[in-house]
Amino acid sequence: xxxxxxxxxxRILKIGQSMTLQCTQDMNHNYxxxxxxxxxxxxxxxxxxxxxxxxxxxxxxxGYNVSRSTTEDFPLRLELAAPSQTSVYFCASIDSPVREExxxxxxxxxxxx
Amino acid sequence: xxxxxxxxxxxxxxxGENLVLNCSFTDSxxxxxxxxxxxxxxxxxxxxxIQSSQREQTSGRxxxxxxxxxxxxxxxxxxxxxxxxATYLCAVRDRNYGQNxxxxxxxxxxxxx
Numbered sequence: 001x002x003x004x005x006x007x008x009x010x011r012i013l014k015i016g017q018s019m020t021l022q023c024t025q026d027m028n029h030n031y032x033x034x035x036x037x038x039x040x041x042x043x044x045x046x047x048x049x050x051x052x053x054x055x056x057x058x059x060x061x062x063g064y065n066v067s068r069s070t071t072e073d074f075p076l077r078l079e080l081a082a083p084s085q086t087s088v089y090f091c092a093s094i095d096s097p098v099r100e101e102x103x104x105x106x107x108x109x110x111x112x113x
Numbered sequence: 114x115x116x117x118x119x120x121x122x123x124x125x126x127x128x129g130e131n132l133v134l135n136c137s138f139t140d141s142x143x144x145x146x147x148x149x150x151x152x153x154x155x156x157x158x159x160x161x162x163i164q165s166s167q168r169e170q171t172s173g174r175x176x177x178x179x180x181x182x183x184x185x186x187x188x189x190x191x192x193x194x195x196x197x198x199a200t201y202l203c204a205v206r207d208r209n210y211g212q213n214x215x216x217x218x219x220x221x222x223x224x225x226x
Binding site: 004031033035040041042043044045048050056058059090092099100101102103104105106107109 | 117144145147149154155156157158159162164202204206212213214215216217218219
Protein backbone atom coordinates (compact mmCIF):
# COMPACT_ATOMS: atom_id res chain seq x y z
CA UNK A 1 0.00 0.00 0.00
CA UNK A 2 1.97 3.03 -1.29
CA UNK A 3 -0.60 5.64 -0.16
CA UNK A 4 -0.42 8.90 -2.14
CA UNK A 5 2.44 9.20 -4.63
CA UNK A 6 3.50 12.27 -6.62
CA UNK A 7 5.84 12.75 -9.55
CA UNK A 8 8.14 14.44 -10.26
CA UNK A 9 9.81 15.37 -6.94
CA UNK A 10 11.51 18.45 -8.41
CA ARG A 11 11.09 20.43 -11.61
CA ILE A 12 12.41 23.68 -13.06
CA LEU A 13 10.30 25.35 -15.73
CA LYS A 14 10.87 28.36 -17.89
CA ILE A 15 8.22 31.09 -18.04
CA GLY A 16 5.50 30.09 -20.49
CA GLN A 17 6.19 26.35 -20.42
CA SER A 18 3.54 23.83 -19.42
CA MET A 19 3.69 20.67 -17.34
CA THR A 20 1.56 18.11 -15.57
CA LEU A 21 2.07 17.12 -11.95
CA GLN A 22 1.02 13.53 -11.36
CA CYS A 23 -0.81 12.24 -8.30
CA THR A 24 -1.91 8.66 -7.66
CA GLN A 25 -3.46 7.01 -4.62
CA ASP A 26 -4.05 3.31 -4.05
CA MET A 27 -6.43 3.59 -1.08
CA ASN A 28 -9.64 3.78 -3.16
CA HIS A 29 -10.37 7.27 -1.81
CA ASN A 30 -12.99 9.25 -3.69
CA TYR A 31 -11.99 12.68 -2.41
CA UNK A 32 -8.70 14.14 -3.65
CA UNK A 33 -7.11 17.58 -3.35
CA UNK A 34 -4.31 19.71 -4.74
CA UNK A 35 -2.64 22.27 -2.48
CA UNK A 36 0.25 24.66 -2.86
CA UNK A 37 2.51 25.67 0.01
CA UNK A 38 4.50 28.88 -0.13
CA UNK A 39 7.30 29.62 2.40
CA UNK A 40 5.95 30.58 5.83
CA UNK A 41 2.36 30.16 4.69
CA UNK A 42 -0.32 27.59 5.24
CA UNK A 43 -1.42 25.32 2.44
CA UNK A 44 -3.93 26.76 -0.01
CA UNK A 45 -6.41 24.63 -1.94
CA UNK A 46 -6.12 24.78 -5.74
CA UNK A 47 -8.64 22.17 -6.93
CA UNK A 48 -10.44 19.19 -5.49
CA UNK A 49 -12.43 16.20 -6.71
CA UNK A 50 -15.16 14.22 -4.96
CA UNK A 51 -15.00 11.34 -7.43
CA UNK A 52 -14.12 10.29 -10.96
CA UNK A 53 -15.43 12.84 -13.45
CA UNK A 54 -16.16 15.51 -10.80
CA UNK A 55 -13.81 18.41 -10.06
CA UNK A 56 -14.22 21.85 -8.53
CA UNK A 57 -12.19 24.98 -7.84
CA UNK A 58 -10.59 25.74 -4.51
CA UNK A 59 -9.24 29.02 -3.21
CA UNK A 60 -6.45 29.63 -5.80
CA UNK A 61 -7.37 27.89 -9.11
CA UNK A 62 -6.13 30.49 -11.61
CA GLY A 63 -3.42 29.17 -13.93
CA TYR A 64 -4.18 25.50 -13.19
CA ASN A 65 -6.42 22.76 -14.54
CA VAL A 66 -7.29 19.27 -13.33
CA SER A 67 -8.98 16.15 -14.56
CA ARG A 68 -10.20 13.00 -12.80
CA SER A 69 -10.80 10.15 -15.20
CA THR A 70 -10.16 7.40 -12.63
CA THR A 71 -10.48 7.05 -8.85
CA GLU A 72 -6.72 6.59 -8.53
CA ASP A 73 -5.33 9.51 -10.56
CA PHE A 74 -5.72 13.26 -10.15
CA PRO A 75 -3.22 15.16 -12.35
CA LEU A 76 -2.67 18.92 -12.06
CA ARG A 77 -1.87 20.82 -15.25
CA LEU A 78 0.03 24.11 -15.33
CA GLU A 79 -0.44 26.08 -18.53
CA LEU A 80 1.87 29.02 -19.34
CA ALA A 81 3.96 28.78 -16.18
CA ALA A 82 4.65 32.04 -14.31
CA PRO A 83 7.14 32.85 -11.51
CA SER A 84 4.17 33.22 -9.11
CA GLN A 85 3.61 29.47 -9.49
CA THR A 86 6.94 28.68 -7.87
CA SER A 87 5.87 26.64 -4.88
CA VAL A 88 5.66 23.19 -3.35
CA TYR A 89 2.60 21.28 -4.54
CA PHE A 90 0.93 18.62 -2.43
CA CYS A 91 -1.71 16.12 -3.40
CA ALA A 92 -3.95 14.66 -0.70
CA SER A 93 -6.89 12.33 -0.29
CA ILE A 94 -9.32 11.66 2.52
CA ASP A 95 -10.45 8.32 3.85
CA SER A 96 -14.16 9.04 4.03
CA PRO A 97 -16.42 12.12 3.73
CA VAL A 98 -17.59 11.40 7.29
CA ARG A 99 -14.25 11.13 9.11
CA GLU A 100 -12.17 13.26 6.71
CA GLU A 101 -8.65 12.29 7.79
CA UNK A 102 -6.27 13.66 5.16
CA UNK A 103 -3.38 11.67 3.68
CA UNK A 104 -0.68 13.59 1.83
CA UNK A 105 1.83 12.80 -0.89
CA UNK A 106 5.51 13.80 -0.54
CA UNK A 107 5.14 16.92 -2.69
CA UNK A 108 6.56 18.36 -5.91
CA UNK A 109 8.93 21.32 -5.64
CA UNK A 110 8.43 23.53 -8.70
CA UNK A 111 10.57 26.51 -9.69
CA UNK A 112 9.59 28.79 -12.57
CA UNK A 113 12.40 30.98 -13.89
CA UNK B 114 -13.68 34.07 5.90
CA UNK B 115 -12.06 31.48 8.17
CA UNK B 116 -8.52 32.27 9.25
CA UNK B 117 -6.19 29.99 11.18
CA UNK B 118 -3.20 31.24 13.14
CA UNK B 119 -0.53 29.41 15.09
CA UNK B 120 1.58 30.88 17.85
CA UNK B 121 4.49 30.76 18.32
CA UNK B 122 5.94 30.58 14.81
CA UNK B 123 9.00 28.81 16.20
CA UNK B 124 9.84 27.12 19.49
CA UNK B 125 13.05 25.66 20.85
CA UNK B 126 13.02 23.47 23.98
CA UNK B 127 15.44 21.10 25.74
CA UNK B 128 14.79 17.38 25.51
CA GLY B 129 12.36 16.02 28.09
CA GLU B 130 10.19 19.11 28.40
CA ASN B 131 6.44 19.00 28.09
CA LEU B 132 5.20 21.60 25.61
CA VAL B 133 2.02 23.10 24.15
CA LEU B 134 1.45 24.30 20.61
CA ASN B 135 -1.47 26.61 19.92
CA CYS B 136 -3.91 26.88 17.02
CA SER B 137 -6.62 29.56 16.76
CA PHE B 138 -9.44 29.86 14.25
CA THR B 139 -11.85 32.74 13.69
CA ASP B 140 -15.11 30.91 12.90
CA SER B 141 -16.40 28.18 15.22
CA UNK B 142 -18.54 26.59 12.47
CA UNK B 143 -16.17 23.72 11.74
CA UNK B 144 -16.62 20.02 11.03
CA UNK B 145 -13.26 18.99 12.42
CA UNK B 146 -9.70 20.04 13.22
CA UNK B 147 -6.60 18.08 12.28
CA UNK B 148 -3.00 18.33 13.49
CA UNK B 149 -0.16 17.43 11.13
CA UNK B 150 3.58 17.01 11.34
CA UNK B 151 5.81 18.10 8.46
CA UNK B 152 9.49 17.20 8.28
CA UNK B 153 11.78 19.35 6.07
CA UNK B 154 11.25 18.61 2.39
CA UNK B 155 8.50 16.09 3.13
CA UNK B 156 4.74 15.86 2.97
CA UNK B 157 2.33 16.21 5.88
CA UNK B 158 1.68 13.33 8.25
CA UNK B 159 -1.63 13.25 10.12
CA UNK B 160 -1.20 13.17 13.91
CA UNK B 161 -4.65 13.66 15.39
CA UNK B 162 -8.13 14.39 14.05
CA ILE B 163 -10.79 15.89 16.33
CA GLN B 164 -14.40 15.95 15.18
CA SER B 165 -16.47 19.02 16.11
CA SER B 166 -18.43 16.97 18.69
CA GLN B 167 -15.24 15.87 20.49
CA ARG B 168 -13.17 17.73 23.07
CA GLU B 169 -9.86 15.89 22.75
CA GLN B 170 -7.92 13.09 21.13
CA THR B 171 -4.83 11.25 22.34
CA SER B 172 -2.14 9.23 20.60
CA GLY B 173 0.89 8.14 22.58
CA ARG B 174 2.68 11.23 23.92
CA UNK B 175 0.38 13.56 21.98
CA UNK B 176 -2.88 15.06 23.20
CA UNK B 177 -4.96 17.52 21.21
CA UNK B 178 -7.86 19.49 22.65
CA UNK B 179 -10.58 21.47 20.90
CA UNK B 180 -12.60 24.38 22.28
CA UNK B 181 -14.90 25.48 19.47
CA UNK B 182 -16.55 28.29 21.39
CA UNK B 183 -13.24 30.07 21.94
CA UNK B 184 -11.82 29.06 18.53
CA UNK B 185 -8.81 27.27 19.98
CA UNK B 186 -6.99 23.98 19.84
CA UNK B 187 -3.84 22.94 21.63
CA UNK B 188 -1.42 20.14 20.88
CA UNK B 189 0.33 18.88 24.01
CA UNK B 190 3.56 16.91 23.55
CA UNK B 191 4.79 15.08 26.65
CA UNK B 192 8.45 14.33 27.36
CA UNK B 193 9.70 15.83 24.11
CA UNK B 194 12.47 14.10 22.15
CA UNK B 195 14.86 15.33 19.42
CA UNK B 196 12.87 13.19 16.96
CA UNK B 197 9.86 15.44 17.60
CA UNK B 198 11.65 18.30 15.82
CA ALA B 199 9.47 19.27 12.86
CA THR B 200 6.87 21.82 11.79
CA TYR B 201 3.41 21.24 13.24
CA LEU B 202 0.38 22.49 11.31
CA CYS B 203 -3.29 22.57 12.19
CA ALA B 204 -6.18 22.69 9.73
CA VAL B 205 -9.93 23.15 10.11
CA ARG B 206 -12.71 21.97 7.84
CA ASP B 207 -15.00 24.96 7.60
CA ARG B 208 -18.77 24.32 7.44
CA ASN B 209 -19.22 27.44 5.33
CA TYR B 210 -16.47 26.87 2.81
CA GLY B 211 -17.32 23.73 0.88
CA GLN B 212 -14.50 21.23 0.66
CA ASN B 213 -11.80 23.67 1.73
CA UNK B 214 -9.57 22.80 4.64
CA UNK B 215 -8.03 25.99 6.02
CA UNK B 216 -4.47 25.57 7.23
CA UNK B 217 -2.42 27.53 9.72
CA UNK B 218 1.16 28.57 8.86
CA UNK B 219 2.67 26.09 11.32
CA UNK B 220 4.93 26.13 14.38
CA UNK B 221 8.54 25.05 13.81
CA UNK B 222 9.65 23.00 16.82
CA UNK B 223 13.26 22.22 17.70
CA UNK B 224 13.95 19.83 20.56
CA UNK B 225 17.56 20.12 21.67
CA UNK B 226 19.43 17.07 23.02
